[in-house]
Amino acid sequence: MQFSFTAEQEMIRQAARDFAQTELLPGVIERDETQTFPPELVRRMGELGFMGLMVSPEYGGGGMDTISYVLLMEELSKVDASASVIVSVQNSLVNWGIETFGTEEQKQKYLPKLARGEIVGAFCLSEPEAGSDATQQRTTAVRRGDHYILNGTKNWITNAGRAGLYLVIAQTDHSLGSRGISAFIVEREWDGVIVGKKEDKLGIRGSDTHTMIFNDVRVPVENRIGEEGFGFKFAMKTLDGGRIGIAAQALGIASGAFELALRYSTQRKAFGVPIAKHQAIAAKLARMGTEVEAARLMCLRAAEAKDRQQPYGFLASMAKLFASRTAMWVTTEAVQIHGGYGYVKEYHVERLFRDAKITEIYEGTSEVQRIVLSRSLARAEKALLTA
Numbered sequence: 001m002q003f004s005f006t007a008e009q010e011m012i013r014q015a016a017r018d019f020a021q022t023e024l025l026p027g028v029i030e031r032d033e034t035q036t037f038p039p040e041l042v043r044r045m046g047e048l049g050f051m052g053l054m055v056s057p058e059y060g061g062g063g064m065d066t067i068s069y070v071l072l073m074e075e076l077s078k079v080d081a082s083a084s085v086i087v088s089v090q091n092s093l094v095n096w097g098i099e100t101f102g103t104e105e106q107k108q109k110y111l112p113k114l115a116r117g118e119i120v121g122a123f124c125l126s127e128p129e130a131g132s133d134a135t136q137q138r139t140t141a142v143r144r145g146d147h148y149i150l151n152g153t154k155n156w157i158t159n160a161g162r163a164g165l166y167l168v169i170a171q172t173d174h175s176l177g178s179r180g181i182s183a184f185i186v187e188r189e190w191d192g193v194i195v196g197k198k199e200d201k202l203g204i205r206g207s208d209t210h211t212m213i214f215n216d217v218r219v220p221v222e223n224r225i226g227e228e229g230f231g232f233k234f235a236m237k238t239l240d241g242g243r244i245g246i247a248a249q250a251l252g253i254a255s256g257a258f259e260l261a262l263r264y265s266t267q268r269k270a271f272g273v274p275i276a277k278h279q280a281i282a283a284k285l286a287r288m289g290t291e292v293e294a295a296r297l298m299c300l301r302a303a304e305a306k307d308r309q310q311p312y313g314f315l316a317s318m319a320k321l322f323a324s325r326t327a328m329w330v331t332t333e334a335v336q337i338h339g340g341y342g343y344v345k346e347y348h349v350e351r352l353f354r355d356a357k358i359t360e361i362y363e364g365t366s367e368v369q370r371i372v373l374s375r376s377l378a379r380a381e382k383a384l385l386t387a
């Protein structure tokens with residue numbers, strides 16, 4: 001594993017840091033309050049290359065690696081986790097899913113617009129009765145000659161209100177269980193694509209989360225991704241990479257809160273000295289810094305494995321499990337260190353504390369990560385025993 005970054009990786013980190021400080025920070029409290037994220041900021045993230053960071057240049061993207069993506073996600077998330085989830089869903093679920101498994105026509109048609117940020121994508125897997133148990137899809141896609149008729153409801157869909165394109169997972173043959181699920185690219189303008197209720201959330205309030213309803217939507221066969229029946233594996237493989245993005249988001253939330261707590265504790269005095277000099281606070285800061293660094297290494301380790309085309313699903317799950325727990329713990333301690341100031345919106349740790357929670361829930365809850373990990377470990381043990 002490398003312990004230094006290339007010039008290109010440093011460049012993206014600096015660009016993300018500058019953008020976060022100069023363009024995201026000024027309005028972040030207001031966006032959280034009003035639950036909005038202006039299209040101009042999405043457009044800016046497109047111009048800066050963030051929306052198509054890992055898409056190959058052939059399709060208009062930056063062609064950068066997963067390590068760069070982790071660096072980008074950390075810097076954006078330190079300031080605004082609503083911005084970073086837009087970037088994360090776009091890059092690791094939508095762009096990667098289409099580039100890795102789509103047809104040449106699908107890539108030519110959709111990737112350049114996604115990579116430039118001209119359209120935003122959404123990933124529609126979760127349903128009212130299929131969250132963690134993702135095989136229980138009720139959404140159906142029934143083949144009628146050269147198209148499918150898509151019907152169903154999807155819940156908690158990030159980017160839904162602003163999206164121009166949806167990756168939708170649906171049952172095509174109920175009798176085959178998870179092998180009877182398929183994936184489709186659905187365009188916003190098609191008849192029957194309905195953006196439903198907007199969620200009023202605890203955290204990442206600037207990001208746009210809705211229910212999506214698909215009502216007799218006519219989807220051309222050429223918009224299916226992969227073979228019929230490949231949809232569940234498509235979703236799982238795509239989420240393997242997505243979990244690196246969310247782990248890096250959790251890392252950013254944690255490191256942002258840690259930096260704020262460190263700064264505050266060297267400035268704020270109690271009993272005649274900066275509070276950082278009090279042993280109780282100093283010990284907290286030492287542990288916070290250690291956990292943030294451990295989370296960072298785990299994110300980079302998973303990213304490096306993906307870049308080297310080595311197995312990375314279990315490393316992504318480990319990174320997400322650890323980084324999201326770190327985000328919860330570090331933000332809680334950061335609020336505690338800020339005392340009364342930490343409990344009000346003006347001091348950013350209050351928002352980071354609320355933003356942290358979702359990282360233990362979306363793209364697979366911590367409980368699901370433990371299922372994934374325990375199965376991987378069981379497989380590894382079996383391989384060892386039979387070697």
Ligand code: CAA
Pocket residue numbers: 089123125126131132133134135156157158178179232233236237239240313362363364365368371372
């Ligand atoms: N890669 C490739 N194939 C995989 C896979 C992976 N990572 N994981 C499972 N599969 C395959 C299995 O090999 C199996 O294939 P076969 O039929 O050929 O044997 C098939 O998929 C079914 O797998 P399981 O038997 O393991 O399925 P399961 O019902 O036990 O569920 C689970 C496994 C890990 C719990 C899975 O359902 C899961 O990950 N659930 C969580 C879903 C999730 O993360 N949702 C997030 C929503 S998206 C989101 O949040 C985005 C956003 O807006 C921010």
